[in-house]
Amino acid sequence: MIKPTELLPPLALETRQLHHACDPAQFGFQTTAELEALSELIGQTRATEAVRFGAGIRREGYNIFVLGPAGVGKRSMVGQFLAKKAEAEPKSSDWCYLNNFAQPHKPRAIRLPSGKGLELQQQMAQLVDYLRSAIPALFESEEYRAKAGAIQDEFTKRQESAFKELGEDAVKQQIVLLRTPGGFAFAPTQNQEVITPDEYEKLPQEEKDRIRQVIAELQERLEKILSHVPQWMKERGEQIKQLNRQTTRAVVTHVMDEQRTRFSDLPEIRTYLDLVQQDMIENADDFRNEEESANLSGLMVVTRKTFHRYQVNVLVSNGEHGGAPIVSEDNPTYSNLIGRVEHIAQLGALVTDFTLIKPGALHRANGGYLLLDVRKVLLQPFAWDALKRALQAREIRIESLGQMYSLVSTVSLEPEPMPLDVKIVLFGDRLFYYLLQQYDPDFSELFKVAADFEDRIERSAETHLLYARLIATLCAKEKLLPLDSGAVARVIEHSARLVGDAQRLSTHMRSIADLLQEADFWAREAGLAVATASNVQQAIDAQIRRQDRLRTQLQDAILRDTLLIDTQGAVVGQINGLSVLELGDFAFAQPTRITATTRLGQGEMINIEREVKLSGAIHSKGVLILSSFLAARYARNQPLSLTASLVFEQSYGQVEGDSASLAELCVLLSNLANAAVRQSLAVTGSVNQLGQVQAIGAVNEKIEGFFDICAARGLTGEQGVLIPGTNVKHLMLRRDVVAAAENGQFHIYAVDHVDQAMTILTGVPAGEAGADGQYPMESINRRVAARVAGLSALRKAFAHPSEEKKMDRSH
Template sequence: MTGPVMEAPQPLERERLALRCDLSGLAFGTTADLSDVDLMVAQDRASAAIDFGAEVSAPGFNLFVVGASPDSLDEAVKALLEDRARSAPPPSDWVYLNNFAEPHKPIAMELPPGRGPGFRDAMRALVQDLKVALPAAFESDDYQARRTVIEQAFSQKQEAAFKALQEEATAADIAVIRTPFGFTLAPMKDGQVLRPEAFNELPEATRNRVHETIQGLEKKLEAILRSVPVWDKQRRMDLRKLGQETTENAVGHLIDELKAPFADLPKVLGHLEHVRTDLVDNVGLFIPQQGGEENQEGDAVVVAPFDRYEVNLLVTRPEGEGAPVVQELHPSLSNLVGRIEHVSRQGVLITDFRLIKPGALHRANGGYLLLDARSVLTEPFAWTALKRGLKAQQIRIESAVDLLSLTSTISLEPDPIPLGLKIVLFGERRLYYLLAALDPEFREHFKVLADFDDAVDRKDDAEVTYARLVATLARAKQLAPLDRDAVARVVDRAARLAGDAAKLTLAVEKIGDLLVEAEYWAKKDGAPIIRAADVDRAIAEQIRRASRIRERSQEAILRDIALVDTSGSAVGQINGLSVLELGGFMFGRPTRITARVSPGAGKVVDIEREVELGGPIHSKGVLILSGFLSGRYALEAPISLQASLVFEQSYGGVDGDSASSAELYALLSALAEVPLRQDLAVTGSVNQHGTVQAIGGVNEKIEGFFDICRARGLTGSQGVLIPEANVQHLMLREDVIEACAEGRFAVYPVATVDQGLALMTGSPVGERGPDGTFAEGTVNRLVEDRLATFAKARRSVVGEAGARELGGRVT
């Protein structure tokens, strides 16, 4: 019995091949007449997320901004945050001060906004005053006179003791002799020291008396010598007390005067008292050494005497400027958390609190820090340090050397600084989802997702708004204005970049680049404004610069190196369409797909998968073909089929399911032994029910086959089969549209495999009638009959029992 007849699809009309921009509702001559529009246009969801993330103060509500082109989002987000930051209170100033008790642990001090520079300058002026006042105080007549009194008192006490000993010894005819090794006592006679020989000639009683006298004098000498260090210590104590008193008198009024401007800052007042105490306690560092007094801290002083009172102004923000918005383009560990620099002195690297340098976290503290997520992740230790700082809510300066424990050198340990800011990360969606899946701490610190739309719906007044966006970009880049036709051409290009006639891309960076290039060609022609021809030239040149690989691919086809027919017909052979993307440039390339069939165990062999050139999605598409064949033709018994499918002359990886409908046509053609038209190319995926589904890159695929056909000569019968669902995405080149309008090329929308098969074969496809059979002469009947022949042949070889046993196994 005959079923309903499946009609082949008809070519698309010109109007459905592209949706051209209509700006009739907007009165303007050039973009100079249009007002600006916010770069966040049509990004309500992302804008709301940014507002929420910026306002909520709870820890962890930092932002991760995602979009198709995150590099083009940072300027828009930065402008949005800067507007908000202007009305926010400025953060505190932070300074590092010398820790007089533990110099390797500098002290961090918080100051009100804008007060840091004044404190730094005041301390710098104090140091300059100290350099003058202290030497002058210690060179004064009063100090020198009092010092002389202390020195003379020590000398007089020492001389008096030795003089008394000398007189007692002389009265006993004993001489006190000073030698290079100290003092010694010797007997005298008539004022002369006796030689040992003369002394031995004296009577024994005399010698014993002299020995007793010398022993007594030696004890007194020893007592005097033991007293000298005590007297010298007293001298030094008196000198130190004098120095402290002199220092206090010299600097006390300077420090008291300095306190006045900072009377409202108790921390500053406390530090000034520490400075006073340190000056008094370490006066020996600031005066020339006299009387053998030594530097109390030795010769290797890391910080110069007066530098210890300097102020290291780490970050400051003048009052009235609002909160900071900082974008760190190189988020290395040191650029994020700060660093401690070193200087070379006498061949040795040394450092001090003045060499502590701020990082991006310090500069953005109290505001917003913008970072590229990929850059942070690729810098060693930067991601870990960022999370550690957010978790601890403080900035601790660390270096890679410290983290790796490569050295045990004592370095500075600055006080950590409290951290309170919003981190804004920019990245691709894939990167966001990978971090969310693989880093357990990620969601703890980045709880707000700002997901930017890639495109805006092309409806209502979207084109008018987009025209204003083009005007805004032109003014922002200081470009010449665009006339009406040029704006319309840019809007059309925006739809093409979106890959959808019903959408306009929001990748403003690409649109901005197009405007820059269009102005270049306008200037080349001496035009004062940008015209449609300039936009077309810019688009053509962009394609030309990136099209070398496309040209080589087309050349291989036109020279019959890569075999692709554009005329005639063949069994089990079809032109499939694929898309290649290299460096952001996409182009379509036709490829021959072939199928061979024989009796077997129901196996459809994907040669691409067998040699590991096929990706998982492509393999899935081939496996779906088995489901289609079983569902349509294996109603009573398993299919006895061995089939192979291959992309001919494919030497690289193949992925995606957009060729599955073409593979099915080739397979059915091989089974029915019905030839397929080679002047048509096919794209579209298919499901197990035979419905043709939408694919990507439809415009590029159509144009790729059109270019080959045009180079060989358009015959009027050539064309491309696309899924009906993809018609809404069409934004074809004008030359393709003209060829279609003139009947020299065609684009056919296909909803089902049967529709496509009817067009490809020119034969009726056939549907099952009420009796469950296909009509004689239809493609489906031919396929079913061929499969029945395969089953019979297989049964004759393996027998009925073997067929049942091997029905599900590969032979």
């Protein structure tokens, strides 16, 4: 509780309280070029420990979620830490897809030591190239031709022998076996000459019958011989094929033995080479006839066989890089995460094979670390579910979305899943982390480590020096001019201003790096070798200048009296509140006129913004607190018989926050006490039911917003701003505001209670209740209490008898 003696009106804050400067004399260096670079971010001990733990523990579900605002250096810090850690870890294995000769639509996944995948790919390519020339040459050799000729001769002899025997038997019976273009035929002879049809008709009937009978018997024998010919051809084909196998085996076995020796320590490769050898022997003709033709729309298209089935699809190889892989995927689509099977157009159709399997980020990061932006993952359809599915199953299964959802009927592959051993590092704002924790039951099981980055650190002499080293590190990294000690001090002051707290420093590395780069630009423009405090200030001013168009327009509207804001005189029921507008990274404040009216009523507090749905929930809460304060202080033993209306004049947008509740309470008390409020003062602060003033945000911007209007109209020495006492530690005001306060032209008052604020605003003591509960005569509180009592009496006078009884009972 605030004691009565503490409610005396405070004096204006001293100059030293308005801006906590950084003294360049504390630094023992001339420029940042003399300082040692930092190896890690300052003030991120908690996050660093979490990343170290998450990266070190190799248990299921201990993936890392790095949370914090963008720009604090999360990625760079985590990337540097993982890079050092990954160097000391063993290389990840190579992963390849090989043809499955038994089921070509289900390619086999094989794991090989680092570098062996590319070696196998190269050896297989060289082996196929060699065989494509060696095998045809072998089949063109004299030895092969002799063996193939012997097989053909044997077939020919067997066939000719059968036909010769049949012909000789026919001749014995005066029949001859003729070979015609249409096949074989029998004809009668006489004196070893084929008789003509006319001569045949002249033969006796008995002779004709004999000839027909003999020809029928011979025809039957011929048909038996012809029925054996396909079998003989098949036997010949088998013998040729067996010869081809033996011929191919001779050269294939030789080169395969060399490969088996090369990969003798890898049983899986030896098994694969056996299958390749068997397939090459079985399909030796592919090497002899490398061209194949197809008829397409009447055109003969000739293509060359590429022997894809003997290729090695090296999906992932880390032979060139040491340590575990670190992969950052900037476009985490479904296929970019888990891989895909591509198709090519061939003869009007889409075809594919195992060589068209492409890796995803999970494949490339397998055995190491995968860095992802959670927002990008969540924005991609099916990507988040695919990532969770892979982590839960601990395997990477390449599946086409079209097949999964029956969207296409194209024949595709079913690659064998690969085991997954990866550490996922997700980066994102705190909002994503807490939303996923709340709404995704799998999230907490898969991401058990949270690395929460601070956006501010404590300000002290020690952190000043660390910040100077940080600046030196950024300058070296970005190849910027070094800063002198004065420039470093100005950057530190600006860093405190960024977080709105004189006792803290910002860890938003992007903002600091941008400021340093812009200061470097202005220093080089001036031809300097070292950036100074004036260059830093010039960069700060330029950043504001680029974004302050709307602020300038609003200030101009106030100065031209389009927006009504008084900065002199005194008015009852009217006060200057302060509101903040945020446009991206730029925030500024402007004064807003707040007015209040009171009249006879039943204790209603009308928030006009709320009535028209322009009031946010927090602002509405603040107005209801005012009603509670009035009833508790002035109407404990009587009905609160007033109706009050509050409004932000000339405000046509959403009003949110309770930082104007102190101003609203003061303007209400002003109206009730009929006490004029000094328009040369503006008020900001939150208030509770006890009248205590509470801290608000953006206190620097609010003070400066009112100061700019006053300065433009001319400082009189009476203008100023009332702020909560708990906000004094946050003050980092501009130098021109501090200078005006030092010269007595502008004043900052820190108040802890509404009574202090009313005393300053009206020049009339608020007054403390005595032992009898009465306030001093002519005090603000005495006037308000009298007004409330008068309204209660007036209401009683106008009340219906039944209502009057209720009012009496309420006493």
